[in-house]
Amino acid sequence: MRVLLSTYGSRGDVEPMTGLAVQLRALGGDVRMCAPPDFAELLDGIDVPHTPLGRPIRALAKGAGQGKARLTLPDIAADLTAAAYEAVVTAGEDCAVVVATGSLPAVSGARAAAEQLGVPFVFATFSPCYLPSAQHRPGVWPGQTVPEDVTDNRVLWDLHARHLHGLFGETINAHRASVGLPPVADVRAHGFTGRPLLAADPVLGPWEKTPDLDVTQTGAWIRPDTRPLPAELEAFLAAGEEPVYVGFGSMPMRGASPEDVSRAVVEAVRAQGRRVLLGSGWAELALIDDLDDCFVVGEVNQQALFHRVAAVVHHGGAGTTTTAARAGAPQVLVPQVADQPYWAGRAAELGIGAAHDGPVPTAESLSASLRTALAAGTRDRAAAVAGEVRADGAATAAKLLLDTAAR
Known part of the structure; x- marks a missing residue:
């Protein structure tokens, strides 16, 4: 049939x-x-x-x-x-x-x-x-x-x-x-x-x-993803504490250049004392310097990766929101268009993350949202909700x- x-x-x-x-x-x-x-x-x-x-x-x-x-x-x-x-x-x-x-x-x-x-x-x-x-x-x-x-x-x-x-x-x-x-x-x-x-x-x-x-x-x-993580990424993950993943999927970031967005998100994560894992995506996120606390990945198994990060910063797509929630990873949603403001609101209402105010993050604005996402209460709530997601x-x-x- x-x-x-x-x-x-x-x-x-x-x-x-x-x-x-x-x-x-x-x-x-x-x-x-x-x-x-x-x-x-x-x-x-x-x-x-x-x-x-x-x-x-x-x-x-x-x-x-x-x-x-x-x-x-x-x-x-x-x-x-x-x-x-x-x-x-x-x-x-x-x-x-x-x-x-x-x-x-x-x-x-x-x-x-x-x-x-x-x-x-x-x-x-x-x-x-x-x-x-x-x-x-x-x-x-x-x-x-x-x-x-x-x-x-x-x-x-x-x-x-x-x-x-x-x-x-x-x-x-x-x-x-x-x-x-x-x-x-x-x-x-x-x-x-x-x-x-x-x-x-x-x-x-x-x-x-x-x-x-x-x-x-x-x-x-959900399509189960069984791909292993790349060896270079495994090495980065093993080299220190859980990083914060930042990636905006198939969303170009309008209103700011890739260089400006990359600098803002890296500085925001570093301000929280965390390592940075950038998902390049259509926003074209890239390294801003040669420090070893930052790593860039392209297409990757997010179902496996999100279990191993401190938080996920993303655009608020339904799929990424669900994947992060299933993994129990706290989220910061930076909505751009369509249903993304809805998912940002839901993450905040459920207590599993923070909704960023506005579509273009700055180092200061994203750092503030990350403080909420990285708080112990948010992490506990994200872990609890993960067990309820079908x-x-x-x-x-x-x-x-x-x-x-x-x-």
Whole structure:
């Protein structure tokens, strides 16, 4: 039974889908994935057939345009809707169900393809904050103005839906018309469906039932990582006390140069009397001097590494937040965009870390957040929460999806 997975986003959007893919295959499913071309090597490494979807996400994240002209939001939306549709139609032969996440235009293109293929469509999200609920406010999108006197969350979600339809409705409906499908009146509701999967841990990202959506919370989709740590990293870890890991994953740090951010984070960690382990990532963190208390790593097994650090400083992606929480590592979250402020807030509420104030850390601001994260009480609380975080979300979702496909 073939399941087609589709996503357009950063590593945080692709990695959970690989966890689902592994579990689907373990249950006898045949899996294919449509994802940005940046992740071909990742998918090849787990033997998941890959159909490239859209432009390289790293170039888009850095603000690269086509030629000399910077792409506008309507340009990007039109490209993504059409690219997702074409990728899913191309890869979807004989598939029994399409599962999509990531950018709303790409999700809408994937759903249009599922309609053409005549198979069920399932939307998945990795954060509760994306789903309409009276329990929390929606994020504010570019160009959206929210009246200051509106505080009711239901009203705010209605405004959010209208704004998203204003941003993307014309583009998505023009594409639907081009492939012979009828228009939709609410692109958010159409893309998210009435029965989404929530692939987030219920301790870290709880969902309260709402009459508007039939949400199934499976737990986070985690792919076990068995890679050994590099020998040079093992040597660094063994050479002294636990370092503080600092890495911002597939997030370029806008508003400051890589050199300035590197200097700020190294100085902040040193101010706490700790060694520094930099994850280079898309923020391009690098050494600022030749002192032996600092080491740089690239792609690495974070599931193993985070058990061996004093704290994790990161961008607040759902996957990194969950990995650090499972390891019992205190966290400092420096949110940039999307659901990252939500996860920063949750870490602070749970007492397992600190939410940095603002997207660009300085030596002083990050040092202050690290004092909270490195406190004994935070460490104890992080260790306690680690025992409550589930690891079976992908297996739960795989069973549900195969049951859906069978029906």
